Each structure stands twice: as structure tokens, then as C-alpha cells.
Amino acid sequence: MNWTFLILAGIFEMVGVLMINKLNKDRDLKAFSLMAGGFGLSFVFLTLAMDTLPMGTAYAVWTGIGASGGAILGMIFYGESKNWLRVLCIALVLGSAVGLKLVSG
Known part of the structure; x- marks a missing residue:
């Protein structure tokens, strides 16, 4: 379940990042609320994941999902x-996150 929480944390991090860009363009309450909610839920799920996962692994995977997902979005x-070089770099970040999962159990 800890890895599920970590993936959810990364997805909500992506929502927060996407809404930062929308907030910069629109400056409305909906974008702000979605940004705050995305980041808030991201931290909640990250906290739950870190109950059992090592901090370094959880943080690296969380930031990898957020950064790669933000770039893809x-x-x-x-x-x-x-x-193609940008896509390759994103793939390397995601590959590193998968590698951490494999060696962390």
C-alpha cells in the first residue's frame, strides 16, 4: 500500500504543478483551489508512504513522478x-524511480 500512496502523492504533485501554470495564466479561485488541493493531497499521501518507505527513496520517487509528469503535462x-533529448531525460528520471522501487522492495 505504501507504493500506492507514493504514486498517488506523485499524481497529486502533477496536479499542483499543472495548476501553477494555469494560475499564472488565469488568476482565478478555481485554479488556486486545485493547486492548493493538489499539493495538500500530495503531502498527505507522501506522509502516508513514508510510514514504511525510507525517506530518501520516497522523496526521490515522489519528486521524479512530479517532475517528469509536470514536463509531460x-x-x-x-x-x-x-x-527527443528532453523525452530521453524524462525517461531516465522515470527509470531511476523504477530502479529505486526495485531495490527498495
Whole structure:
């Protein structure tokens, strides 16, 4: 269950990051509420995951999911560069997160 909590934490981190960009464009209460809710739930699930996972592993995987997911969402929703080197770097970050899962049990 701890890994499920960690994945949920990463997904809500992505929601928060996506809403930062929306908030910068729209400046409305809905975007702010979704940003705050996304980050808040992200921290709640990260805390639950860290009950059993090592702090370093949990934090690295959480930030990896958030950073990679934020970059991918930027490509999908905001027309950010899809350069193959950028995609390769995202894949390396995600691969590292999977590697930490494999060696952490």
C-alpha cells in the first residue's frame, strides 16, 4: 500500500504543478483551489508512504513522478518542446524511480 500512496502523492504533485501554470495564466479561485488541493493531497499521501518507505527513496520517487509528469503535462497541454533529448531525460528520471522501487522492495 505504501507504493500506492507514493504514486498517488506523485499524481497529486502533477496536479499542483499543472495548476501553477494555469494560475499564472488565469488568476482565478478555481485554479488556486486545485493547486492548493493538489499539493495538500500530495503531502498527505507522501506522509502516508513514508510510514514504511525510507525517506530518501520516497522523496526521490515522489519528486521524479512530479517532475517528469509536470514536463509531460507541459508537452501535452501547453505545447512545450517534445525534443527527443528532453523525452530521453524524462525517461531516465522515470527509470531511476523504477530502479529505486526495485531495490527498495
